[in-house]
Amino acid sequence: MADKVVLYYFNGRGKMESIRWLLTVAEVEFDEVHLRTREDYEKLLRDEDLMFEQVPLVEMDGMKLIQTKAILHYIAGKYDLFGKDLKERVMIDMYSEGLIDLMEMIMMLIFTEDAAAQKENILNKAKNRYLPVFEKVLIDTVHLVGGKLSLADVLLTECTLMLEELFAGILGDFPNTKAFQGRMRLIPAINRFLLPGSKRRPPPDEVYKNTVMEVFQVKLPSK
DSSP states (O other): OOOOEEEEEOSSOGGGHHHHHHHHHTTOOEEEEEOOSHHHHHHHHHTTOOTTSOSOEEEETTEEEESHHHHHHHHHHHTTOSOSSHHHHHHHHHHHHHHHHHHHHHHGGGGOSSHHHHHHHHHHHIIIIIHHHHHHHTTSOSSSSTTSOOHHHHHHHHHHHHHHHHSTTGGGGOHHHHHHHHHHHTSHHHHHHTSTTSSOOOOOOHHHHHHHHHHTTOOOOOO
16 A cells, blocks of 8 residues: 655645645545744755755655645646646646746735735736636636646636635626636535645634744844
8 A cells, every 4th residue: 555645844825735635636645744843844954855945845656746836747647637638738737827826926925014915916916817817718618628627627726715715706707717616616525625624724824924934034024
């Protein structure tokens, strides 16, 4: 029996959350080791587990994987969530890259000095740059690429739920995207992941923020 997948990251969403989502959809069980102190991080460095001194780190199939997109691609490829050929894969990549860009803006919100201005920027870009793309694609298709579930579908589901946490009703002007989200929520693995007590992490709070800053020895500029 293969060893269980192990995730090394903070006890929070960040860049690991999309990996949690994808593993969940692939119905792959995983354990987590949470970084809580600088020493936890330095141990990974001493053990030479972090190629570029960055997390997320995922132990899987006898490998120590880093770089979020590389990890997502590996999981998607292994579990048939990455299209049937290169043309489908590049479309999945394009959609995924856009979604990751938007979600990274949301991830950084808690570390931003002017959170109100950043929220306005996120709302504007979501409504005028990103969501219209998916709304158009989903007019007459169930999934974004190739008529079957893919990495891009998983990321869009995650992203729309993050947006709704920040901006209630944001999908009101995007009915196709909202209907897509509803279909995705009916997938048993996703339905379970959205229930209390799952491995889905809550929105970041001050504890998460302070832990990240302590581990990486980062200080925000004084006001």
